[in-house]
Amino acid sequence: MFVILLTLLAYLLVGLMIGIGVWHVWLRTTVGKFQSDETMTGKTVLITGGNSGLGLETVRDLARRGARIIMASRKIDVGMKVRDEIIEETGNKNIIVRKLDLSSFQSVRDFSSEILKTEKKIDVLIHNSGCASTSKKRKSVDGLEMTMATNHYGPFLLTHLLIDLLKESTPCRILIVSSAYYKIARVDLNNLNPLDTFPFYLYYVTKTANIMFGLELAKRLKNSNITVNFINPGMCSTAIFKKVPFPLNLLVKYSFKNAKEGAQTTIMCSVSKLLQNKSGKYFSDCRETSLMNFVKDDVKNKKFWEESIKIVQLKSTDPQI
Template sequence: MMMLLGITSICCIAIAVVAFLAISFILLLQIFIYMTTGVCKSQKKMNGKTVIITGCTSGIGKETAFDLANRGARLIMACRNVAAAKNLKDQFVKETGNNNIIVKKLDLSSLKSVREFAEQINREENRLDVLIHNAGTAETFKKKTTDDGLEMTMATNQYGPFLLTHLLIDLMKQSAPSRIVVVASELYRLASLNLDNLNPTTTLPAYLYYVSKYANIVFTMELARRLKGTGVTANCLHPGLIDSGIWRNVPAPLSWGLQIIVKGFFKTPKQGAQTTIHLAVSDELDNVTGKYYLDCREYGLSQSIKNHTNAKKFWELSENIVQLKSTDPKI
C-alpha cells in the first residue's frame, strides 16, 4: 500500500513538473513573440490621402483599415461582403470621427467585378495614394473554379490583384508619389511557380495558397521594376502567422490541434497589421521599392524567386490569363 502511495506521489510530482515546464515554455515563447514583433512607429497623418484596401472586414485587413481611418485617410473599403463592410464602416466612423470612408463591392475572383470596381474608382476618384492588396482566400481540399474558368485561390490572391493594379495604375501615376502594398507570406518558401501551368485547377488549394504567395512576391518585384521612375513604388510583406478567420477553412480533425497552436503562438490581427501599415505610411519608405518586409524591417528572399527572366514570363502570361485588353493601361 505504501509503495502504491509512493508511486502515485511520484507520478503526481512528475505531472506537475511537466505542466510547469510546458506553461513556462509557452509563457517564454509568448514573451519572445511580443519582443520580436515589429511595430509601426510612424505617427504620420493621412489627411488628404486616398487609400484602397481589399478584404478588410476581418483579421489584419480590418486592423489596417482602422489604423488608416484613424490617421484621417479617405478610406475605400473594397470588399466582397458589402453588408459586413458597411457595418464596419459605421464602427470606424464612430470610433475615429472620420466620415470620409466609403464601401465598394469587389470580388477579386471575378474579372468582371474587378473591371466594374476599377471603372467606378477611375470615374469617381481624382487621386489614389495607396493601394493595399490584402484580400486572400485559402481552402484545404475544396477545389473551386471561378466563372472565368480560373482556379479560385490563384484568381483571388493573384490574378484579381494583377488586373486591378493595371486598371488603376494611371490614377496612381497621376497621384505620385504613391504606393502599392502587397500582403504576401513566408509560406512562399514551401512552393514554386510552374510557368507551364498557371491555372492549376486540379491541384489541391492548400498548396496553391503557398503558390499564390510566391506569385505575389514575383509580381511585386516585376511591378517595381516596371514602375521605376514613375513615382509609384511597390513593396510586399509577410505579416506573420496570424490568428485570423482564414484558418476557419481548415476542416476537422485538422482544425482541432491547429486551433491550439493558433491561439497559443500566432500574432493577433493588430500585431500582424503593423508591417502593412508601416509600408503604407512611413516616411522612411519614400522612394523604396521592390523590397520584402517582415516585422517592419526589410527581409531577405530566396534566390529562386529573384529570377528576372521567369518574372517577366510570368507577367506576360498573366496578361493573357486576366484577359488584358489593348485599350487597358499598360505597366
C-alpha cells in the same frame, strides 16, 4: 517495457511542450510595432479585404490617422457595417465601400471603372485580400482555380486597370500583402491554372506569385515615383486558420499574432515617410528583410507576368504597364 514506453512518452511530451514554449516566446518577442504618430490627412487609400482580420485593423488605424479610405468589399453589406463601426470608433467619416469580387474579371473591371469615374487620386493601393481553402476545389466564374484567381489574377488585373490613375497620383505606393510561406512553394509556369492541385498548398503558391508579380511591377515602374513593396504580416490568428483542428488551434490562438499585431507592417509601409523612395523591398515585423534567391529570377518573373496578361485577358485598349 510498459513503464519504459510511458517514460519515453512523458519525455516526448515534455520536449514538445518546451519546444512550443520556446517558439511562443520567440514569436512574441519578435513582433514589430509601428509607433510613429504620422498622419494620413489628405491621403486616399484603396484597400481590398478590409472587412476583417489584417485589413480591418489596417483600415481602423489609417482612419484614426485621417486617411480617406476606399474599402473594396466582396460582401457589400458586411463592408457597410464595418464602415459604420469604424466611423463611430474614429470619428472619420471619409470611408466609402465599393463592391469588388477579385475572383471575377468582370467585377474587377466594373469596380475599376467606378473608381476611375469617381476618384481623382489614390495615394496608397493595398492588395490585402486573400482566400485559402483547406481541401475543396473551386473554380472562379472565369474558369480559374479560385485561390489563384482571387489572390493573384484579380489583383494583377486591378493594378493594370488603375495604373493611369496611380501615375497621376504620384508619389504613391502599391503594397502587396504576401507571407513568409512563399518560401515553401513554387509557381509552376507550365500550369498557371492548377485546378487539380491541393487547394491549401495553392495559398502558399499565391504568396510566391504575389512577390514575383511585385518584383516585376517594381522593375517596370522604376523612376515613375510609384513604389511597390511586399509585406509579411507574420503568423497571425486570422480567418485563414479558423478551421485548424484541436490541439493546433490552441497554438494558433495563444502563440500567433493577433490581427492588430499582424497589421503593423502594412500600416508602416502605408504611412512612414522613411519609405518614400523604397521600392521592390520585402518587409516583416516593421523591418526590411531579404528575399530568397529563387523568387528573384527576372526571367521567370517576366514570363509569369506575360502569361498572367493572357490569363486575365488584358485588352490592347486597357492601360499597359
